[in-house]
Amino acid sequence: MKIKAFFDDKHTKIYLFSFVIVLIFFQISYGLDVVLPTNIAWLLDAHHDWGTHYLGWAFYRNEPWTFPLGQMENLCYPVGTNVGYFDSIPLLALFFKIFSGILPDDFQFLGAWLLFCQLMLAVFVVKIAKLYNVKGIYILAGVILIACNPVLIYRGMHPSLCCHFFILGSLYYYLKPLDKTNVIGVNNKQVYLLLLSSLISPYVCFMIIGFNFILPFKSYFYDKLISLKRALVYPIVSLFLVLILWSVFGMVDFSDSVNLEVQNSYGLYGFNLNSFFNSSGFSSIFPALPQVTPFQYEGFMYLGLGMMILIGMSLIVLFTKKKRGAVLELKTTNLPLLILVILLSLFAVSNKVTYGSNTLLEYPLPSFIMKAGGVFRASGRFVWVAYYLIMLLTLLLFVKSKYNEKLKITVIAIIVFIQLYDIKTIYLYRDLKSGTYTSPLSNEKWSNLLKHFDRVITYPPFNNNLLRPWDYQDLCFLALKSNKAISAGYAARENLEKNHGFIDSLNTNLNQGIIFENELMVTAPKYLDAFSVALHNKTANITYLDGYYLLYSKKNKGVSPIVLDKKDQSKIDSVYNQYNKSNVLEPIDKPGFKDDFQFNIEELNATQTVINISGWVFRKGINNNQKDSIFVAVSNNSKTYLMKAKPIKRPDINEIFNKGNLDNAGFNATVFAGNFKKGKYDLGLAIKSGDGKWFFSATGNIVDIGREDFVKPGPLKKLPKSEGTIGNVDFFEVKKDYVSISGWAAFQNQDSKDNGISIVFIGSKGNFCIPTQKSQRKDVTAFFKSKYNFDNSGFASKMKLKELPKGEYKVALLIKNKVTNAEALYTSKRILEVK
Structure with a gap:
């Protein structure tokens, strides 16, 4: 009887019918098989953002547990990254990592998440409609128009950004009538929404955080249900908890130099004023309209012809007092919501106001807004709150009007039909593959080679389009299957200082013909010159697979040569011939x-x-x-x-x-x-x-x-002062018989043009000094953004360990200006132990 009563309940039926509608639309848009956990083909075959999101999760699950919790080392090696920077839904990635040992090798949760987001959007459409006693037939129409809107389906390319139900949930809690029995619970639930969103999508979190200010304000100022103290505590605690969560997960690190802000990017991805009626080619009726930049796709906000007609009719209702329903009379309690929506929309438009292909206005903004715009550079998305509010108000205005009920039902049915016909393209344009993923690379040959190495170094490192667009995904997939680290990965935010440091150290080694035994170098033909020294000195083996050149040290004796066909072998022979002969003309x-x-x-x-x-x-x-x-x-x-x-x-x-x-x-x-x-x-x-x-x-x-590659140390009787210097030892590798060191150093308030750099070993048996080879470090100048030029601050050197007495040495850098003879010491944290 209880089960029968459950299905007889009218609200339960509304939810069930709403879920059926969502399932139908999801099947049309994606196909329900994307929900299957072992179906990864649709993600990686796209060679776009979906593959990035999957790889972020897949590498993360194989990482050892660390703190911060989201840190990864094997992707974007050796700098590492955070699973949150791959839009891999950190909250779910953390949850499923706990059970990684019992999950299938090919496991994904992104398809199920997309479906969950759309179902939850329908839930809040129903909840808001129930606040205004909307009839069931209109609620189902609202589910079609709002929970299956074109923006959500379009945004499916970024599953983490599909959690639009947080926006609708925040609107629901703000619009919900408050009393003494529910005011604390409703405010608490808004805090929970914010905290959950912070570990799913920082963008959506930033959109709804305003509700954690205006809801307590409304509860205190208008409803008189909470104290001023509590009204102030709610937003402060909300912000504090979000920062704590981001810090624990490693998505923000105040001691690191991950570049969260992308300079001069605010406005590039802004909202174009024609976006509400610009179909961007997804309309069966209207053509795509011009925009100032192609990057304004982030502000895609097409309403659909049906919804635009409904807006026009609702405006008529709004200005026809006799037909307007009393339930939607303007209330001062909604003023904070209106202000929030306006502020978010202005942020979305940015300080470059555009309409079509024209920039109408550009004006200066305070630096803190420009900085926020650099962090959340896809500012066009921030109209989402206004987008959903417009659709909700439009639907409520019309269905609560005093027009004849049969007329309204007929009209809403026609509106839904027009809407579906207009935007059918956006539901049908995806043709997704299903099942296991088959890489276009020769899996068996690659895996047989990879097992002899600890890591894959793509050259240039951190290049995500090495041979063809987005080919890093296939290289990363191979590394993932072989459980190897790889120097590729498309992270939303990067530690540019460490990236450049590794690139400079790598180039320094390649310029000396050094390739480490445990590294497989992968490059494209156009970058092969970087390995010319190793090839000329015959210290590297080279082979050819799927259009890539693969190089590794000849010291790695365990690698079996790959059998190549005549065409590919001729490429290798040609490379050897090119680099083995002298390239110097007759004197x-x-x-x-x-x-x-x-x-x-x-x-x-x-x-x-x-x-x-x-x-x-x-x-x-x-x-x-x-x-x-x-x-x-x-x-x-x-x-x-x-x-x-x-x-x-x-x-x-x-x-x-x-x-x-x-x-x-x-x-x-x-x-x-x-x-x-x-x-x-x-x-x-x-x-x-x-x-x-x-x-x-x-x-x-x-x-x-003709000088020796390995330099010899000399004694240093007196150590200079250790002040006024900056520097870092980026690369420090101790092999069986030698040490290789590279990095940068400079005087803090002086150009590095005339500086010489030596490496100092400070030990109990004396202090010793070795010269270095200079290298360019423009990244250092770019990082400090000061008036001083540190381009000439790079160094590299190698020394035989037998040249030093046995013992433990602190590694320092001696900087001396050749013009003024001023000198000072920079002491690193590196320790050299000579046994």
Whole structure:
């Protein structure tokens, strides 16, 4: 009897019918099989955001438990990242990680989450409708129009952002009549909504946090049901708890340098004033309308033709007093809600007001708003609150009007039909695959190779489009299946300082031909020059798979060569031939070097047999260098060796010097100097013009050819003061017989141009010092954003351990200015133990 009574209850029937409606629309939009936990094909086959979200969760479940709870090390290696930065729904990722050991290898919860979000949206549509005693037939129409709206279906590309039910839930608790029996419970529930949203989507959390201010304010100021103290405590505690949760999960870290703000991005993804009626191509009736930038898709807010007609009819009701229902008379208690919606909408529009393809107005804003806009750069989304409020009010105004009931039912049925016809494209455009995911890469060959390594280093690191768009997902999937770390991953926020530090250390090692035994390097053909030293010195093996070149140290003896077909083997043979021979032209008599060039050497690294140099150069007095060829000139007392540089497009040179066309000013060169006599050489540049004339200019740099790669330490009798310096040891690796160290150091309030850097080992048996090779660190200058230039602050060096007495040493950096002779010490946290 109880079961029968349950299904006989009219409210229960409304919920059941609403759920059926949602299930039908979900089947049409996605297919119910996306809910199956082992179905990952639809996520990874998309090669877009879905794959990112899945990989974030899949790597996270395999990580050891850490604090902060959301931290990951094997994705975006070695800097690491946070599962929250992959929009992998941190709350659910944490929950399912607890049970990871009993879950299938291919397990996803994103499909079930999408369905849950839409069902919960329907729940709150019903709840709000019940507040105003709306009849069942209208509630079901509202479920179709609101819980199955085009914005939610469109936003399915980001499952974490589909929790729109938090917005409707907040509206419900604000609109719900309060009394002494429920006021505390309702305010508490709003706090719970906020806390849950904070571990699902920071964007939605930021949207609804305003309700945690206006609801207590309404409870105190209008309803007179809580004290002023409680009205103040609610928003303060809410904010505090959100920050605590984010800190515990690692989504914010006040001691770290993760770049939460994307500078100069506020307004780029803003709301266009035509967005409510701009279908963006998803209408069966209206074409897509122009916008200022393609990034304004974040402000997609199409209402649909049916809803727009209903808005027009509801406005007629609003201004026709005889037909307007008394239930929706304007109340001052709704003023805080109106203010909140206006503020969020203004933030969405940004300070660049646009309509169509035109910018109507641009005005300055306080820095704290611009900073918030940089953190929440997809500001167009913040109209969602207004979007749902408009739809709710429109529906309520019409169904509560005093028009004939049969007329209203007929009209609402026609409205629903028009709406569904208009936006049918957005329900039907997805064609999702189902089942297990089959990578386009040769799984077996890759996995057989990967088992011999601890990690995969994609080159360049943190590049998510190495060979083809979004191919990092397939590389990450291979690493995931082999349980390996990988230096790729599309995180929403990055620690740019650490990223650049690793890239610089990696380049320093590659410039010396160093590839570590436990690392598999994966790169695309266009980046192969970065490995030229290792290939020339024959310290690396190379193979070819699925369009990628894979390189690894010859010291790793356990790797079995991959059997390649003739076509792929010919590619490998061609690479060996290219890099094994000398790329230096026959020496010429040393010409006259003049000061006829405008140039800048941006990077210079020289080892025993290789010189890497890059920068830009052009002849003074010319406005076009399109036919010029750039060469590196290495000279001793009598001879000059020339090597043709690889041209690099540099349009920025035109902008700086305001010339005609100097795009060809950039260059990059690797000089294999193994056949040179040992000694010091002057480094110069040469340009061959289009008519065959040669021009030479010195750079002022000297390179030491034939010197030992491993430097020897000397005693340091007196340690300089340790103040006024900045620096870091980014890379510190102790091998069986040597130590390799790289990083950066500088005086805190001084350009690094004239600085020399040495590494100091401070121990009980004495202090020792080794010289370093300089490297460019523009990321340091960019990070500090000061008036000082730290580009010349990078260093790298290697030393045989046997050169030091046994013992424990603190590692410090000695900085000395060559002009003023000022010197100071930067002490790192690194410890070197010589056994």
